[in-house]
Amino acid sequence: MAYWLFKSEPSVYSFGDLMAEPDRTTGWDGVRNYQARNYLRDDVQVGDRVFFYHSNADPPCIAGIAEVVQAGLPDPTAFDLGSDHYDPKSDPDRPTWYQVAIRAVRAIEPPIGLKELGGIPALAGMALLRKGNRLSIQPVTEAEWNAILAMDRSRKQAKR
DNA sequence: GCCAACGTTGGC
DNA sequence: GCCAACGTTGGC
16 A cells, blocks of 8 residues: 545645545546656555645645545546546547546544644655645655654644 | 747745 | 746747
């Protein structure tokens, strides 16, 4: 099992939107970056865990945890003339773009802000925290995953 | 293959 | 709104 971080602008699609879906599940479509595509097509597997990150948010934060329930599917929005993500170069017989399906597991409540993540020593090398990073699908190491879950737990304990 | 121009991302 | 960082496009 591997760990990932998926970015979404909450004004477009938030973790709450995912929680409100039937079966708390949605297709992660519309990714139009080749590096992210390669992860979705080749590396993200059923059972992998995902941090749902809110970009362009106030504050930017990790808002929830999801799991991958389907992997390596062609992205149908690439074939849809009416979609913002339509791509005439993507051939249904040889798709250019891929998606996976994810299901919400639980919210991170309260969400862990980017600033707070930056204060965790174990995350010093995390891709998300590197300046200029724009990749919308990022691998997360097990150590990073565990450090973030530990932060979530310690904040809950502090609250009691 | 180079690279300038342009578009997008995303924190602040 | 600003701007740094990065990706894509297209002329050559």
